[in-house]
Amino acid sequence: MGKKDKKVKKEKKGGKRMTKKQLVEKLTDLIQLNAPESVSLKRIYAELKLNTHPLKMLCLDILQDMLTDDFICEPEKGRYKLKNPDQIVTGTFQRKSNGKNSLLPEDGSTPIFVAERNSAHAMNNDKVRVALFARRKNREREGEVIEILERANDTFVGRLKVDRHYAFLLTESRTLANDIFIPKERLKGAKDGDKVVVRVAEWPDDAKNPIGQVIDVLGRAGDNTTEMHAILAEYGLPYSYPENVERAAEQIPAEISAEDLAEREDFRDVLTFTIDPKDAKDFDDALSIRRVGDGLWEVGVHIADVSHYVKEGSIIDKEAFKRATSVYLVDRTVPMLPERLCNFICSLRPDEEKLAYSVIFRIDDKGNVRDSHIAHTVIRSNRRFTYEEVQDILEARQGEYAAELMQLNTFAKILRERRMAAGAINFDRMEVRFEIDEATGRPLSVYFKVQKDAHKLIEEFMLLANRTVAERIGKVRGGAKPKVFPYRIHDLPDPEKLEDLKNFIVKFGYKLKTAGSKTDVSRSLNHLLDEIQGKKEENLIETVSLRAMQKARYSTFNIGHYGLAFDYYTHFTSPIRRYPDLMVHRLLTRYLAGGRSVQQQKYEDKCEHCSDMEQVAASAERASIKYKQVEFMSEHIGEVYDGTISGITEWGIYVEINENKCEGMVPMRDLGEDYYDFDEKNYCLIGRKRHKRFSLGDPVRIKVARANLEKKQLDFTIA
Incomplete structure (x- = not known):
């Protein structure tokens, strides 16, 4: 065998297939281990055994990305070094209750491990500076927090445990290894078993537990309003409206002035209606329709003119920006705007004159938009429809304003068809809804909201x-x-x-x-x-x-x-x-x-x-x-249901019950007498001894074992 043949054979043998992710990690390690020196391309190829053409090309691509991201620099052609070889790194601290904390560096480089003893009591998502330890071969990067630059969140929600001399906050937060200690004089009248919001006031260096004070008492654990407010507080969302903002909204006049009318297009005499869910109070949008010539229609999409009432920089505007969105919990809406504005002044309620911002389309019988213009308008809605009412009219082809609704539906179907032909993706997700007992807030039954023509009609005109x-x-x-x-x-x-x-x-x-x-x-x-x-x-x-x-x-x-x-x-x-x-x-x-x-x-x-x-x-x-x-299923402990495996993790399988879409977990310990390996790529668990396989999408029969409201967690066993 000649020299040349030997070389070819060797090259074929080397160059083990490597994913881009694996190569990024190896390159990052090599460059960091050699900081602050630079590394030549030749050395990179040799040390990482990149001896095939595709691997070398992939390596060059990654190096180019690293240069663009400012992670590395090229001091001379073909040599690369860490852009910031400094041993101090700034980033976001990620706290874990098992003490395996980490820093996510600002530059997007590999996370750095920070042991609990080196965390300086930094809290989850704090912005911190970390000093790196000397790098040990084949070990992940490690460091210690030397400065907390910015606190992310110092409030926690949980259940209060009050003893004779002191109190603790028991949290479900997966980011705190220790409960928060609360001195008796800082309880704000809260009692044992109350759900409360606590602010961490201090965490002395030598103390195991952070010390906090109660800033808000939400109510008794298990009470519906308490639990809904606790969910909002947990995500840092408001559960009440500031009084001064409410007062500012009360000052806004609801009457429309002659000047307002003079500078707007008048649609008060054009047939207009709103179509919304049956429990809606804030009507954002209305549709108007009239024939304007042979084979030509005018369709108006009228939107509540909120900017007329909420001026930029005003106290109402600042609160709205802070919230940025209304929040729709199962049994309540937490509005972005004060109620006087969202449900009364701005809401396009029937038989009331309202200011709108409108896009007016002229559409021919074939559904082609001939032209459009945008205008400030004044409208008067003739009818407030629910989606169900419109759906019934479309299916029966008769009822109030049936001809106009059917014409709009025809246009909507044409618009949708064209959108799909252009490559739009058709995700019609089924949404879970609950029939709620008004008095107690308990769920009585589960049903599914399915998108029908009435929803799609509104959707297409809003998209347009x-x-x-x-x-x-x-x-x-x-x-x-x-x-x-x-x-x-x-x-x-x-x-x-x-x-x-x-x-x-x-x-x-x-x-x-x-x-x-x-x-x-x-x-x-x-x-x-x-x-x-x-x-x-x-x-x-x-x-x-x-x-x-x-x-x-x-x-x-x-x-x-x-x-x-x-x-x-x-x-x-x-x-x-x-x-x-x-x-x-x-x-x-x-x-x-x-x-x-x-x-x-x-x-x-x-x-x-x-x-x-x-x-x-x-x-x-x-x-x-x-x-x-979980609350609904807590009434069904011990019952057996058909389900589908909806998630696979290394700690067990998630199963969704077919008839009501409630999801729970079968922990690994309840899967039987075997040791299971987790195959992430193929979404399955495989038993080592008996080779039993649990795959995503498999049908399973489960029994409801436990319902933990505190953790919002359902536990199932295989039936």
Whole structure:
């Protein structure tokens, strides 16, 4: 065998396949271990055994990303070193109740382990400075907190345990290893067993427990209002309205002045109605329709003109921005605006004159939008419909305003069809709802809200209005720079997660295209979502598909909305319950009047705050649903149900009961006499001895074992 052959053989043998994630970790370690010296490309290839062309190319790509991210620098061609070899790192502290704390560095580099003894009593999400210890080979980076720069959250919610001489707060927080000690004189009248909000006042260096004081007594644990307020407090959300803001709202006159009327388009005599859930009080949007010629219709999307009443920088505006969104718990709404505004002055109630901000469309019989204009208007709603009433009229093809509703429904179906053809993704998620006992707040039954034509009718016209407003500001001619504007953006799916989804659904006999244009991928996704309809794995595959999607958010940097297949999209249609819509109304008015562009960074920061608050509100909403599910199932201990495995983790399996969608866990110890391995890629647990397999989507029969309201947790056993 010649020298050349030997070399070829060796090269083939080397170069073990490595994922991008693995290579990033190895590169990061190598560069950090050699800091502050630089490392040559040749040495990187040799030490990491990168002896195939694809691996070398992947390495160069990663190095380029690290240079762009300012993580490393290239002092001379082909040599790389850590940009900040300093041994002090700033970042966010992540506290764990098991003492395995970590620092997430600001520069996005690998997390740093911080043992409890080195944490300087930093709290979860505090901004801290950490000094790194000398790096030990094959060990994770470790350090100690040397300074707390900014406290993230010093309040905790829990149940009070009062003894003769002292009291403790027992929290369900997974971030505190120790209960909070409360001196008797700082109880604010709270009694044993009360749910309270406690602020950590101090945590002396030599003390095991933080010391706190009660700042609010929520009520008796187990009482419905107490528990709902506790959920809000847990997420840092308000559960009452500040009196001074309420008073400011009381000063706002509800009457419409002659000057207001003079400068608005008058729609009071045009047929107009609202369509909302049966328990809604804040009517954000209304639709008007009239024939304006042969084969031509005028459709108005009328939105409550909140910006007329809530002036920028006012006390009401500041409170609304802080909240950024209304929060919808199972049995109550925590509004963004004071009740006088959201349910009375701004709400488009029937038979009352209201100020609106409207997008008026002229649409032909084939559903083509001929033209549109945006105007401040005055309207008078003729009828307040619920979704159920409209659905009945559409199905029976008769009833009040049936002809107009059916015409709008025809247009909505055409708009939807075109959106889907353009590559929009069709996620029709089923929502869990509860029939609640008004007196006690206890759940009496569970039902599901399914999207029908009445919902879709409203949705399509809201999408059309939002898109039209975004295009009006964002689409500019002749290379001009568009003015700063808040968009609702949605990025392309995560490629790795799409691959995982593709590999996961193969087991059920489905295919997914993950390469090609974004329209190809979204069409393939839609085909999958159509195929699974009505099948037992429908909910499961929808959930895994949703996980592959990015989260939609607000930003002044427009990248389009992937899920809707729109190049320009914003939120304009719900200013009573979403702050971004209020920002959009104000900027739209400014720009349509020829005003100059606003400062981008200021509005990007506002968008970020609104996106964050939207996530917090969604978490609180999920927690309230979870609480009610556990409360509902607590009446059914010992009963047996059919379920579907909805989640797999290293500590057990999650099962969703088919008939009511309540989810609980079968802990690992209750899975039988075997040791199970967790296969993350294939979403399954496999028994070592008996090879029993629990996979995502498998049907199982379970027995309800325990319902822990405090932890919002259901425990099942396999029946």
